[in-house]
Amino acid sequence: xEVDVSFVLNGRPVTVRAPPAKSLLRVLREDLGITSVKxxxxxxxxxxxxxxxxxxxxxxxxxxxxxxxxxEVVTVESLSKEGxxxxxxxxxxxxxxxxxxxxxxxxxxxxxALLNENPSPSDDEVLEAISxxxxxxxxxxxxxSAIKRAAGGEKG
Amino acid sequence: MTQETxxxxxxxxxxxxxxxxxxxxxxxxxxxxxVYPEGMLHGYVLRSTxxxxxxxxxxxxxxxxxxxxxxxLTYKDIPGINGYGAIxxxxxxxxxxxxxxxxxPLALIAADSMEQAKAAAEMIKVRLEPLPAVLDVDEAMAEKxxxxxKGNVARHTVVKRGDVSKAEAQAHLVLERTYRTxxxxxxxxxxxxxxxxxxxxxxxxxxxxxxxxxxxxxxxxRVLGISxxxxxxxxxxxxGAFGGKDDATVQxxxxxxxxxxxxxxxxxxxxxxxxxAGYHRTASKITIRTAxxxxxxxxxxxxxxxxxxxxxxxxxxxILDVSIETINxxxxxxxxxxxxxxxxxxxxIASAFRGFGAPESNFAIESMMNxxxxxxxxxxxxxxxxxxxxxxxxxxxxxxxRNSAGLEEALNRARSSGIWRRANGSGWIKEGxxxxxxxKGVGFGTLPDYPSAAVEVIPEGKVRVxxxxxxxGQGVITGIAQLAAERLQIPVSEIEVINADTMHSPxxxxxxxxxxxxxxxxxxxxxxxxxxxxxxxxxASSFGASSSEVQYSGGRFMYRDRSVTxxxxxxxxxxxxxxxxxxxxxxxxxxxxxxxxxxxxxxxxYMYGVALVRAGVDALLGKVNVKEVEFYAxxxxxxxxxxxxxxxxxxVVQGLGYATIEEYRYSDDGRPLNINFTTYVVPTARDxxxxxxxxxxxxxxxGPYGAKGVGEIGIIPVGAALAEAVYRATGKRIRDLPITPxxxx
Numbered sequence: 001x002e003v004d005v006s007f008v009l010n011g012r013p014v015t016v017r018a019p020p021a022k023s024l025l026r027v028l029r030e031d032l033g034i035t036s037v038k039x040x041x042x043x044x045x046x047x048x049x050x051x052x053x054x055x056x057x058x059x060x061x062x063x064x065x066x067x068x069x070x071x072e073v074v075t076v077e078s079l080s081k082e083g084x085x086x087x088x089x090x091x092x093x094x095x096x097x098x099x100x101x102x103x104x105x106x107x108x109x110x111x112x113a114l115l116n117e118n119p120s121p122s123d124d125e126v127l128e129a130i131s132x133x134x135x136x137x138x139x140x141x142x143x144x145s146a147i148k149r150a151a152g153g154e155k156g
Numbered sequence: 157m158t159q160e161t162x163x164x165x166x167x168x169x170x171x172x173x174x175x176x177x178x179x180x181x182x183x184x185x186x187x188x189x190x191v192y193p194e195g196m197l198h199g200y201v202l203r204s205t206x207x208x209x210x211x212x213x214x215x216x217x218x219x220x221x222x223x224x225x226x227x228x229l230t231y232k233d234i235p236g237i238n239g240y241g242a243i244x245x246x247x248x249x250x251x252x253x254x255x256x257x258x259x260x261p262l263a264l265i266a267a268d269s270m271e272q273a274k275a276a277a278e279m280i281k282v283r284l285e286p287l288p289a290v291l292d293v294d295e296a297m298a299e300k301x302x303x304x305x306k307g308n309v310a311r312h313t314v315v316k317r318g319d320v321s322k323a324e325a326q327a328h329l330v331l332e333r334t335y336r337t338x339x340x341x342x343x344x345x346x347x348x349x350x351x352x353x354x355x356x357x358x359x360x361x362x363x364x365x366x367x368x369x370x371x372x373x374x375x376x377x378r379v380l381g382i383s384x385x386x387x388x389x390x391x392x393x394x395x396g397a398f399g400g401k402d403d404a405t406v407q408x409x410x411x412x413x414x415x416x417x418x419x420x421x422x423x424x425x426x427x428x429x430x431x432x433a434g435y436h437r438t439a440s441k442i443t444i445r446t447a448x449x450x451x452x453x454x455x456x457x458x459x460x461x462x463x464x465x466x467x468x469x470x471x472x473x474x475i476l477d478v479s480i481e482t483i484n485x486x487x488x489x490x491x492x493x494x495x496x497x498x499x500x501x502x503x504x505i506a507s508a509f510r511g512f513g514a515p516e517s518n519f520a521i522e523s524m525m526n527x528x529x530x531x532x533x534x535x536x537x538x539x540x541x542x543x544x545x546x547x548x549x550x551x552x553x554x555x556x557x558r559n560s561a562g563l564e565e566a567l568n569r570a571r572s573s574g575i576w577r578r579a580n581g582s583g584w585i586k587e588g589x590x591x592x593x594x595x596k597g598v599g600f601g602t603l604p605d606y607p608s609a610a611v612e613v614i615p616e617g618k619v620r621v622x623x624x625x626x627x628x629g630q631g632v633i634t635g636i637a638q639l640a641a642e643r644l645q646i647p648v649s650e651i652e653v654i655n656a657d658t659m660h661s662p663x664x665x666x667x668x669x670x671x672x673x674x675x676x677x678x679x680x681x682x683x684x685x686x687x688x689x690x691x692x693x694x695x696a697s698s699f700g701a702s703s704s705e706v707q708y709s710g711g712r713f714m715y716r717d718r719s720v721t722x723x724x725x726x727x728x729x730x731x732x733x734x735x736x737x738x739x740x741x742x743x744x745x746x747x748x749x750x751x752x753x754x755x756x757x758x759x760x761x762y763m764y765g766v767a768l769v770r771a772g773v774d775a776l777l778g779k780v781n782v783k784e785v786e787f788y789a790x791x792x793x794x795x796x797x798x799x800x801x802x803x804x805x806x807x808v809v810q811g812l813g814y815a816t817i818e819e820y821r822y823s824d825d826g827r828p829l830n831i832n833f834t835t836y837v838v839p840t841a842r843d844x845x846x847x848x849x850x851x852x853x854x855x856x857x858x859g860p861y862g863a864k865g866v867g868e869i870g871i872i873p874v875g876a877a878l879a880e881a882v883y884r885a886t887g888k889r890i891r892d893l894p895i896t897p898x899x900x901x
Contacts, residue, residue, distance in 0.1 A: 035190035036183025038395070040345040041427040045833035048345050076183040089181040093173045096798045099806060100629030101180030102346045102395025108181060130841050134833060136343050136396050137629045138809030139802060140844035 007068045009034070010078035020066035025049045027065045028075065036076045036105040040134070047133030050106040051075050057113035059132065076105035079112060088112060091146035099137030107133045111147045120151050167641040167648055168861055171798030174634045175653065176393070176627070187395050188363045189349035189424045196351065197226050197266040199406075199413050199423030200273035202280055203433060204255040204262055207291075207502040207826025208303070209284035211253055214262055219279040224272035227416045228280070229264040234412065236381030242371065242403045247468040247505065249379050249408050255284060256303055256467035257504050258827050259432035266413045266421050289502040289826030293441060293462050296501045303467065303500040310469045311498040315480055315753040317552065318491025320447075323456035327447035331527055335444065335520040336892035337875065339464070339820035340437040340509060340813075341830075343838050344628075346395025348405035348434060349424025352414035359386050362411050364423075366391035367402040368666030369624050369658045375404050376411045387411070392656035394628035398810070399508030400435045401628070402668050403470045431831025435507035436820050438463040438475055440516035444483065446524050452532050452539040456491040459483045461517065463506070465498045470507035472498045474755060477601070479513035481757045482872075484552040485521045486563055486595040486764060487543040492552060494753075502826045508668060510807065511868045514596050515814065515875060519893060522592035522876030527889065536591050536880065537571040544593075553751045553758035562790025562854040563764035567593070569788045569850065570766045578784070581885065584775045587783070588884025592873035593766050597759025598865040599671040605744035608662035609679035611640070611687050612737040614652075615727035619644060619684075622654045622661035623676040630867050631799035632672045638795050639677045639860050643684045644722070646711040662739055670763060670865030673795065675744060677860035682740035690738065691725045698728070745858050761856060763864050765789040767808070767873040771881040778897030780816055780882060784846040785874075792856040792864030800866045801849040807870020808847060813839045815875040816894050 028034040040048035044062040052074035079086040114129035179185040216228040231252035239245035267273035296308040350364025369389040377384040413421040447455040465472035529536040581587035612620040637651040695713035696703035768786040830836035855862030
């Protein structure tokens with residue numbers, strides 16, 4: 001059985017036809033061509049598929065497409081405006097806060113959710129916000145400082 | 157010595173961002189598992205759910221007739237050789253006669269949908285006669301159950317020098333200890349995967365995460381029974397690898413399915429499939445006996461090294477070599493006796509993992525050095541300074557130490573670090589600082605290695621640089637572009653890199669053994685020299701001058717008041733129908749013969765590192781909390797300090813995972829137990845300590861612009877340094893990694 005699901009993706013209304021239990025991750029990748037969301041585990045553990053669902057960071061592998069009806073989904077693709085990078089993206093580049101880059105969109109989206117709610121987070125709040133994201137290349141210290149700097153809390 | 161000064165360089169020693177970082181932060185970089193080709197089939201692998209068995213039957217008739225099924229392949233359908241493996245092609249592409257590990261591939265399916273593929277897999281009739289699973293190396297060596305007809309020891313070798321018994325008889329102190337390290341999973345965030353298709357001229361294209369496109373190509377050609385020229389492999393981009401994608405993963409299966417169906421096929425392992433069927437680091441059991449004099453000077457070293465190869469040899473034989481080379485550390489060891497075994501078990505397949513046998517042996521020798529220092533009442537840095545080989549001395553494997561000043565400098569900096577004074581726990585929290593030294597050869601030691609690279613001058617204003625060592629996050633695209641820019645004296649923005657694609661680049665070899673800077677860097681520099689020498693003649697001809705009178709600077713040839721850019725020259729060459737592409741092959745410097753009993757020992761170029769780890773231990777809970785890590789390293793001239801430091805930082809984090817929480821385990825019947833991030837826990841941001849990385853000033857004239865390598869050095873000494881920190885905090889010596897709470901309470 002397939003159902004029609006309508007939601008707002010990166011500011012634009014979309015309708016997809018898919019099995020109701022298909023994950024948002026798979027719909028984004030396989031049906032809508034959004035591949036910044038990565039299937040690192042498809043079990044909600046690695047955070048590589050993180051999106052904003054109504055402004056909150058969620059792992060899209062754990063969301064069924066039928067749950068998205070009428071909601072708003074944001075992926076990293078929409079963070080840059082008219083080609084201009086979001087400050088989080090800029091700081092990730094400047095800090096060298098990525099290596100293979102596969103986990104990077106997920107981290108950036110988690111950081112975006114944090115900074116939307118809390119524009120000047122403490123170190124601990126940053127660590128909490130990215131606690132569901134794994135970077136096996138181990139760029140963590142740089143990721144934390146990139147997020148801190150994007151928040152405007154630049155130290156020196 | 158031609159020690160160059162750092163200030164001379166325009167594009168080296170500069171922390172420019174990775175050239176692909178903007179694409180990465182935008183989420184625009186298409187990894188090879190992000191591609192869903194038009195009209196593609198879904199590839200699926202049917203795997204054994206028994207660790208060790210005789211295969212009685214695999215029948216596919218019913219599955220082949222199932223809806224949407226385009227191909228069902230077993231070992232009978234392999235056109236060429238049913239074997240692969242980086243060193244010895246003994247790993248069945250599809251199992252026949254025997255199954256030797258849980259997850260071994262039995263059949264391949266290509267279907268219109270994944271649901272159809274899985275349904276068909278259920279219809280394949282598999283009859284297996286279970287055999288006892290051998291999971292322990294000692295049990296395997298007893299050979300009650302043979303995993304292979306030839307026996308359970310895949311490789312045994314003895315490497316020796318001097319008279320160990322005599323040295324021990326004269327020693328002030330002889331210590332014998334047994335150290336163990338666990339299997340470690342790579343857990344890259346992109347599981348193994350990619351896609352393949354056959355083009356109109358019959359060329360099989362395989363685009364998948366990997367580390368060695370030309371070796372993939374060779375292995376595919378043997379299995380398909382077609383010429384390597386009919387195969388193209390691309391491995392960039394890859395979402396993490398760390399050695400786990402060095403030998404073939406999905407590549408051969410993809411090629412078989414695309415070749416058979418003539419349709420595009422996508423095959424991407426799930427996390428659990430990666431957990432079951434992906435490679436892991438060799439577990440080690442090392443008994444080491446070391447003799448010293450009163451001052452802590454090493455007199456002899458004996459070691460029995462046993463590495464668990466799993467069901468087959470992948471890189472096992474050469475991993476064993478690196479563990480042999482590492483067991484003497486960077487030390488003056490007059491006599492040694494190394495008895496080394498690579499042993500088959502039914503534990504999956506062990507393969508390359510960052511450090512490649514070095515972290516395993518390093519844990520033994522560096523823990524031993526710390527134990528000796530404690531027994532003798534000598535400072536742990538001091539005992540190392542007394543034993544490290546100095547420049548010009550003969551090393552343990554007959555090699556001449558070309559330059560170890562960087563190691564001495566790193567040790568001196570470690571000694572004067574403030575970290576020693578910051579260890580002050582309180583109450584139940586005890587703190588300690590531990591040190592360990594790492595040495596790692598760059599490249600393949602005495603094995604012949606002739607990496608080739610190409611450059612092409614594009615008249616529109618770019619120089620294209622082509623090499624095959626894949627960039628799976630190390631930043632080699634950026635580092636090699638910086639080297640090219642330096643050689644050409646043009647901005648990095650004019651360099652365009654095509655990475656890891658056999659369609660464009662000659663064979664530069666793999667990304668492994670920290671070799672990319674040395675191999676791709678040197679070959680690219682030589683290819684640029686080749687280009688400049690040809691273009692110089694062209695410039696001279698246009699000036700009506702002799703080429704020796706023509707000057708080159710900043711992308712431009714000059715003669716008196718006239719000048720012409722390399723791009724204008726390229727345009728003229730193109731008009732004349734001449735090639736704009738220039739290639740070169742670098743001959744990696746090496747000793748002509750390996751030391752007796754080894755395959756590739758020693759190396760000519762070594763990286764060095766000194767790790768200082770400060771850790772707190774909760775005496776009630778046994779929980780280890782790593783507070784800070786300082787790392788002093790000699791990696792030669794540093795092309796990109798930020799990227800190089802990131803490599804060390806990432807290696808340290810992986811090393812801390814290895815030392816504290818990571819351990820890949822099997823059930824008693826050989827079923828892997830922790831195959832995803834829920835059960836195989838890796839470090840997160842909260843586990844990442846304060847880190848300080850410093851590179852000592854160094855220049856190795858064998859490397860491009862004095863550079864050596866960096867990728868592996870960070871992970872190697874972390875385990876021993878942490879174990880020492882824990883000992884200093886608690887008085888407990890942990891000799892088997894990981895250092896889990898239940899070992900401390």
